[in-house]
Amino acid sequence: MNPENTGMKFIKAAKVEEFAGRTLKSIRILGRPVAIIKEADGSFRAMEAGCKHQNADITKGTIVGGIVTCPWHGWQYDLKTGACVSGGRASLRAYACKVEDGDIMISLHPLETPPAPDSERADFN
Numbered sequence: 001m002n003p004e005n006t007g008m009k010f011i012k013a014a015k016v017e018e019f020a021g022r023t024l025k026s027i028r029i030l031g032r033p034v035a036i037i038k039e040a041d042g043s044f045r046a047m048e049a050g051c052k053h054q055n056a057d058i059t060k061g062t063i064v065g066g067i068v069t070c071p072w073h074g075w076q077y078d079l080k081t082g083a084c085v086s087g088g089r090a091s092l093r094a095y096a097c098k099v100e101d102g103d104i105m106i107s108l109h110p111l112e113t114p115p116a117p118d119s120e121r122a123d124f125n
Contacts, residue, residue, distance in 0.1 A: 010107055013105065016099060022038070026057050027106075033059070036097070044097050046095035047095060058077060095111065
């Protein structure tokens with residue numbers, strides 16, 4: 001999906017120069033923690049940073065091998081995909097992210113994710 005063609009609203013979230021010597025930064029958008037991640041190739045992406053358990057900022061946790069461990073109760077997430085790999089089933093959603101004139105721009109809301117196939121949905125009835 002090309003965020004340019006969706007009418008999506010973006011805000012300035014950080015400057016590229018803030019990532020000299022760092023690969024991860026936490027910001028708040030509409031009161032929610034969002035992680036900005038600098039990839040090895042210099043590109044940027046963003047995803048929810050609030051743990052799905054109790055909304056702790058996962059960027060304050062430990063990162064080993066691309067897996068971040070929530071500092072509060074130990075839930076773990078894959079930083080590449082946002083998938084919860086231990087603790088629960090809910091994944092962290094991505095935000096649209098782009099760079100304009102040295103500014104890192106993030107969408108106001110996370111991207112919609114397609115619903116899980118019926119075989120993967122939890123049955124709460």
